[in-house]
Amino acid sequence: MCPSVPLPSPCPPGILFPYSSPQLWGRAALQPPVLLPTQRRTFSNNKILVELDTSSGVATMKFKSPPVNSLSLDFLTEFCISLEKLENDRACRALIITSAIPRIFSSGLDIMEMFGKSTEHYAEFWRAVQEMWLRLYGSSMVTVAAINGSSPAGGCLIALSCDYRIMVENPKYVIGLNEAQLGIVAPFWFKDTFVNTVGHRVAERSLQLGLLHPVTEAHQIGLVDEVVPEEKLQEKAAAVVAQWLALPDHARQLTKSMMRKAVLDHMLAHREEDIQNFVKFISKDSIQKSLSMYMEMLKKKKS
Numbered sequence: 001m002c003p004s005v006p007l008p009s010p011c012p013p014g015i016l017f018p019y020s021s022p023q024l025w026g027r028a029a030l031q032p033p034v035l036l037p038t039q040r041r042t043f044s045n046n047k048i049l050v051e052l053d054t055s056s057g058v059a060t061m062k063f064k065s066p067p068v069n070s071l072s073l074d075f076l077t078e079f080c081i082s083l084e085k086l087e088n089d090r091a092c093r094a095l096i097i098t099s100a101i102p103r104i105f106s107s108g109l110d111i112m113e114m115f116g117k118s119t120e121h122y123a124e125f126w127r128a129v130q131e132m133w134l135r136l137y138g139s140s141m142v143t144v145a146a147i148n149g150s151s152p153a154g155g156c157l158i159a160l161s162c163d164y165r166i167m168v169e170n171p172k173y174v175i176g177l178n179e180a181q182l183g184i185v186a187p188f189w190f191k192d193t194f195v196n197t198v199g200h201r202v203a204e205r206s207l208q209l210g211l212l213h214p215v216t217e218a219h220q221i222g223l224v225d226e227v228v229p230e231e232k233l234q235e236k237a238a239a240v241v242a243q244w245l246a247l248p249d250h251a252r253q254l255t256k257s258m259m260r261k262a263v264l265d266h267m268l269a270h271r272e273e274d275i276q277n278f279v280k281f282i283s284k285d286s287i288q289k290s291l292s293m294y295m296e297m298l299k300k301k302k303s
C-alpha cells in the first residue's frame with residue numbers, strides 16, 4: 001500500500017489467523033481490553049465531521065463545506081488529517097464517507113484553487129490532491145462511499161477510491177470524471193482508478209466525452225455498485241460494512257493491497273513529475289481561459 005499509510009500487520013503475511021470469532025479479526029481486538037466511557041468518539045473541524053463508533057469499529061465522515069463541498073486546499077488538508085487519525089486508530093476498521101450538504105456529495109476540485117494563482121500554489125494544491133488519493137485509495141480500512149448527491153470529477157475520484165459505492169436513487173444526481181468538459185484532462189491516476197472500476201472501454205468513452213452519468217446509468221456501467229432510496233442509504237452502508245468486516249482484516253487488507261499496489265506504486269514513482277505536469281498544464285493561458293469560461297457558465301446557469 002501507500003508508504004505514507006503503512007499497513008497494520010495483525011499477523012505476519014502467510015500465517016493463518018485464528019478463525020475463532022469475527023470480533024477477534026479486527027484491529028480493535030489487538031488492543032488490551034479497556035473500559036471506554038462512551039462508544040462514540042467525534043471530531044470535527046471546519047469542513048468535515050467524523051464520528052467513530054468504537055464498539056463496531058465503523059467511522060462515518062460527513063463533508064460539510066457549503067455550498068458544494070468543493071475540494072479546496074483547506075478541505076483536502078482536513079480530509080488527509082482525518083484519514084490519518086482514523087488509519088492510526090486501532091479501534092477503527094471501516095469508514096463510510098457521505099455528505100451533510102443536500103443534493104451534493106462533492107463538486108470536485110475547487111476550481112478557484114486552479115485559477116489565477118502562483119505556480120507554488122498550484123504545486124502545493126496538487127500535492128494535497130495526490131495525498132488525499134494516496135491515503136484513501138491506499139487505506140487499509142474498509143471504505144464505503146454513501147453518495148447522497150452529485151459527484152463530478154474530484155468528487156467521483158473520492159467515491160472511486162473507496163471499496164464500495166452506494167448512490168441515492170435520484171434522477172437529478174450525476175457522477176463521473178467530466179474533466180474534458182472543462183477543457184482539462186483527468187490525470188493518469190484518476191484514469192487508472194476509473195479503469196480499475198469500470199473497465200477500459202467504458203472508461204475510454206466516458207473520459208473522452210467527459211460524461212456525467214445519471215445514477216441508473218452509473219449503476220449499469222459499474223461506476224456505482226448499488227442504488228438505494230435516500231432513506232435507506234445509511235442502513236445499506238452499515239450492512240455493506242458489516243459484510244466486509246465479517247472477514248479477517250489481514251486477509252482483506254492484503255487482497256486490497258495486491259489489487260491496488262501497481263496503480264499506487266506507479267503514481268508514487270511519478271509523483272514529482274505529475275506535479276510538474278499539473279503546474280505546467282494548468283498555468284497555460286488557454287487552460288486558464290477554459291476554466292474561467294466554465295466558472296462563468298456555472299454562474300450564468302444560476303441566473
Ligand SMILES: CCCCCCCCCCCCC/C=C/C(=O)SCCNC(=O)CCNC(=O)[C@H](O)C(C)(C)COP(=O)(O)OP(=O)(O)OC[C@H]1O[C@@H](n2cnc3c(N)ncnc32)[C@H](O)[C@@H]1OP(=O)(O)O
Nearest residue numbers: 067070107108109110111112152153154184185278281298
Ligand atoms: C500529456 C498530457 C498532460 C496532462 C497533464 C494533466 C495535468 C492535470 C490537469 C488538471 C487536472 C484537474 C482535475 C480536475 C478535477 C476536478 O475536480 S475539476 C472540478 C470539476 N467540477 C465540476 O465540474 C462541478 C461544477 N459544479 C457543478 O456542476 C454544480 O455547481 C453542482 C456541483 C452540480 C451544484 O450545482 P448547484 O447546486 O446548482 O450549485 P451552483 O449554483 O452551480 O454552485 C454553487 C456555487 O459553488 C460554485 N462551485 C461549484 N462547483 C465548484 C467547484 N468545483 N469549484 C469551485 N466553486 C464551485 C459555483 O460557482 C457557485 O458559486 P457562486 O456563484 O459564487 O455561488
